[in-house]
Amino acid sequence: MRILIVCEHVGKGIRLGSRSALAFANAVGEHYQGSVECLLLGHSMGEAASDAAAYAPVLVADHPALANPVADRHARVIADLVRQRGYDLVAAAATTFAKDILPRAAGMLGGAMASEVIGHEFRDGRLCFRRPLFAGAIVATVGLRGTPQFVTVRPSAYAPAHPRSERCRVTSVAVDPATLPMRTEFEASQSKLSSRPDVTEARVVVSGGRAFKSAEDFERLVGGLADKLHAATGSSRALVDAGITPNAFQVGQTGKVVAPDLYVALGISGAVQHLAGMKNSKTIVAINSDPEAPIFEVADYGLVGDVYELVPQWIARLNGK
Amino acid sequence: MSNIRDAKIVIIGGGAVGCGTAYQLALAGETDVLVLEKEPSVAAVTSAQAAGLVGQVRTTLERTQIAMRSVKTFSELQKDPKTNPTWRQVGSLRVALNEPRVEEFGRMKAVADRAGLEAELITPKAAEARWPGMNFSMARAIIWCPTDGYLQPYDLTASYSAQSSRRGVRFSLNTAAQQILIKDGRVTGVVTDKGTIQCETVINAAGAHAFHVAKLVGLELPLVPVRHEYFISVPCDGLAPEYPVIRIPDVSLYLRTDVNALLLGGWEPNPLHTDPRKYALGGNPPGIQPDWDVLAKFAVDLVPQFPKAADLGVRSVFKGWPTFTPDGRFVIGPTQRVKGFVMAGGCNAHGVSGSAGIGHHVVESMLESSPSPYVRSLSPDRFLNSSWTWDNAQAGASRIYAEYYGVSKP
Numbered sequence: 001m002r003i004l005i006v007c008e009h010v011g012k013g014i015r016l017g018s019r020s021a022l023a024f025a026n027a028v029g030e031h032y033q034g035s036v037e038c039l040l041l042g043h044s045m046g047e048a049a050s051d052a053a054a055y056a057p058v059l060v061a062d063h064p065a066l067a068n069p070v071a072d073r074h075a076r077v078i079a080d081l082v083r084q085r086g087y088d089l090v091a092a093a094a095t096t097f098a099k100d101i102l103p104r105a106a107g108m109l110g111g112a113m114a115s116e117v118i119g120h121e122f123r124d125g126r127l128c129f130r131r132p133l134f135a136g137a138i139v140a141t142v143g144l145r146g147t148p149q150f151v152t153v154r155p156s157a158y159a160p161a162h163p164r165s166e167r168c169r170v171t172s173v174a175v176d177p178a179t180l181p182m183r184t185e186f187e188a189s190q191s192k193l194s195s196r197p198d199v200t201e202a203r204v205v206v207s208g209g210r211a212f213k214s215a216e217d218f219e220r221l222v223g224g225l226a227d228k229l230h231a232a233t234g235s236s237r238a239l240v241d242a243g244i245t246p247n248a249f250q251v252g253q254t255g256k257v258v259a260p261d262l263y264v265a266l267g268i269s270g271a272v273q274h275l276a277g278m279k280n281s282k283t284i285v286a287i288n289s290d291p292e293a294p295i296f297e298v299a300d301y302g303l304v305g306d307v308y309e310l311v312p313q314w315i316a317r318l319n320g321k
Numbered sequence: 322m323s324n325i326r327d328a329k330i331v332i333i334g335g336g337a338v339g340c341g342t343a344y345q346l347a348l349a350g351e352t353d354v355l356v357l358e359k360e361p362s363v364a365a366v367t368s369a370q371a372a373g374l375v376g377q378v379r380t381t382l383e384r385t386q387i388a389m390r391s392v393k394t395f396s397e398l399q400k401d402p403k404t405n406p407t408w409r410q411v412g413s414l415r416v417a418l419n420e421p422r423v424e425e426f427g428r429m430k431a432v433a434d435r436a437g438l439e440a441e442l443i444t445p446k447a448a449e450a451r452w453p454g455m456n457f458s459m460a461r462a463i464i465w466c467p468t469d470g471y472l473q474p475y476d477l478t479a480s481y482s483a484q485s486s487r488r489g490v491r492f493s494l495n496t497a498a499q500q501i502l503i504k505d506g507r508v509t510g511v512v513t514d515k516g517t518i519q520c521e522t523v524i525n526a527a528g529a530h531a532f533h534v535a536k537l538v539g540l541e542l543p544l545v546p547v548r549h550e551y552f553i554s555v556p557c558d559g560l561a562p563e564y565p566v567i568r569i570p571d572v573s574l575y576l577r578t579d580v581n582a583l584l585l586g587g588w589e590p591n592p593l594h595t596d597p598r599k600y601a602l603g604g605n606p607p608g609i610q611p612d613w614d615v616l617a618k619f620a621v622d623l624v625p626q627f628p629k630a631a632d633l634g635v636r637s638v639f640k641g642w643p644t645f646t647p648d649g650r651f652v653i654g655p656t657q658r659v660k661g662f663v664m665a666g667g668c669n670a671h672g673v674s675g676s677a678g679i680g681h682h683v684v685e686s687m688l689e690s691s692p693s694p695y696v697r698s699l700s701p702d703r704f705l706n707s708s709w710t711w712d713n714a715q716a717g718a719s720r721i722y723a724e725y726y727g728v729s730k731p
Contacts, residue, residue: 238407238473238476241562254582271476273475
């Protein structure tokens with residue numbers, strides 16, 4: 001089995017989600033005694049390629065035409081490479097980028113696709129994928145017919161791959177712009193300037209609840225602590241409902257389900273709906289003014305007090321004051 | 322837990338009804354109260370799964386008054402900036418699609434007028450202005466009640482709990498009641514897994530376990546858990562949390578917005594019910610898997626009014642076992658059989674929205690020398706003095722569920 005991971009990269013390195021996809025590939029590759037390689041698409045990716053080489057042999061498709069994520073060009077490069085080199089399985093982290101590009105590449109090759117995979121198993125030697133349906137209410141186990149197989153993997157489902165003991169080789173692959181479809185032209189990219197990781201991807205999540213009275217307070221205290229801990233920010237339903245935090249922040253039964261290494265719950269009482277979204281976090285730290293708050297039932301470390309008083313002290317301590 | 326101490330009154334069950342009753346007791350000056358909850362949190366089982374709709378327009382004066390009392394309580398609790406029920410008084414629209422329903426709306430409006438509840442019949446156009454995107458053109462009548470709304474059931478329960486704690490009520494979580502001690506026909510205490518508590522009164526607010534708790538004092542009550550489910554959709558453009566709650570009883574549907582998504586539920590025919598004799602006090606009712614046939618039908622039935630419902634993905638399914646009674650009435654108040662044993666259950670899926678009013682009636686049944694005829698009519702003894710069988714209790718409870726939005730008799 002030959003496996004190719006399409007890695008996303010930002011400046012100096014590959015994204016954490018791509019490392020989760022690599023972990024998935026390593027597990028599958030090990031089972032079938034196959035090989036895992038990763039592919040970087042883009043332009044001027046020296047540092048990212050060097051970072052990727054810590055995890056697997058790297059193929060670099062570098063061309064100015066690939067500088068921006070335009071789906072039809074990227075998909076063409078992936079499809080050609082898969083055909084030439086005979087990969088059996090192509091995977092990537094389930095992100096907006098991969099959702100746009102991988103199905104297109106699968107279609108070009110007449111391959112089969114499973115998206116948003118949260119687990120895998122081997123049934124009578126056959127690779128099967130678990131994927132959530134109806135927002136996770138049910139989980140389907142699916143097998144794919146035919147090759148090549150394409151898979152997007154939820155980053156939260158696999159712990160990021162660790163670097164290998166030895167660095168791997170980096171190989172350039174030729175990109176012939178004449179073969180690329182140029183029907184789509186990249187105009188501009190608009191994104192919210194956020195230096196923080198996505199809440200489902202982060203290893204540390206700092207989350208705020210109804211103790212925070214305004215968006216400014218949330219940003220100053222929850223955001224401020226998150227920046228010190230290189231964490232993502234999340235919130236309880238109450239703050240989303242009150243318009244203090246955006247929808248994307250919501251952790252819980254009707255929001256995101258997260259399982260970071262560290263979850264810091266600030267001023268969150270811990271309604272069952274919130275616990276459903278974070279109780280599998282490895283370590284939970286809670287600050288709440290109510291000693292009876294149910295969040296303390298799941299917390300490994302709990303502190304009773306006012307977040308407006310304690311969080312600034314925590315931030316100051318991290319600043320070395 | 323240090324809260325385990327003798328108390329005058331012990332409430333078994335920390336859901337909306339148990340905590341709502343504790344709050345009403347505290348308001349009435351009874352603060353030597355201990356609430357036992359077997360789970361690590363209040364509102365951990367059925368209450369937190371409720372949709373939180375609060376509707377006051379009813380077909381009987383008593384039920385309208387219970388709901389009005391609840392609304393008054395929610396508005397009062399909402400004033401506390403620290404812990405409040407997230408009560409949104411967005412109003413409600415009740416939509417009639419056929420003629421018998423129009424007549425019923427006329428009767429409901431008359432009840433509202435008698436109760437002093439503001440409610441008016443409005444045109445489809447006026448309704449559309451309140452809920453843009455909803456098609457009211459097939460409505461034959463619409464009742465608008467501006468003081469209705471919705472709340473977050475967990476927040477409500479936590480709010481009751483905080484307010485009553487402040488007045489001296491104690492809560493012991495992770496504490497399971499196992500036995501009720503009786504001497505000379507009187508309750509004298511409760512045995513829990515954390516120790517024995519001496520008390521004069523036990524209030525049974527144990528929800529899907531209320532049957533088992535009643536059984537501890539030898540009462541067999543037809544409290545039938547009936548499965549109820551609703552879902553919250555993926556975010557949907559154009560919805561706002563300020564939109565009124567909508568009920569369309571002729572297709573057995575209710576809906577509201579949830580942040581920017583749609584919450585949709587209903588009362589399906591032939592509901593799944595369970596027999597509380599099949600699980601123990603220390604056990605749990607059967608687990609519930611989402612019933613996609615039922616949930617999909619809610620969406621399909623809403624399409625004529627809201628075409629987007631056909632394509633809205635489901636983000637989360639909420640589910641639980643609210644208890645129903647064969648006559649559709651609450652089971653509230655003391656029993657003649659055992660002095661000091663008081664029921665607060667059989668809420669027929671009104672536990673959260675009715676909690677304040679129900680709590681008040683429980684307190685009235687205990688503390689008033691002559692409770693009202695209505696409160697007396699809810700006594701558990703009505704099931705002890707008449708013959709009933711589990712078969713007809715379950716059939717009756719299922720019928721009450723399925724006809725939740727049935728047209729009431731004139």
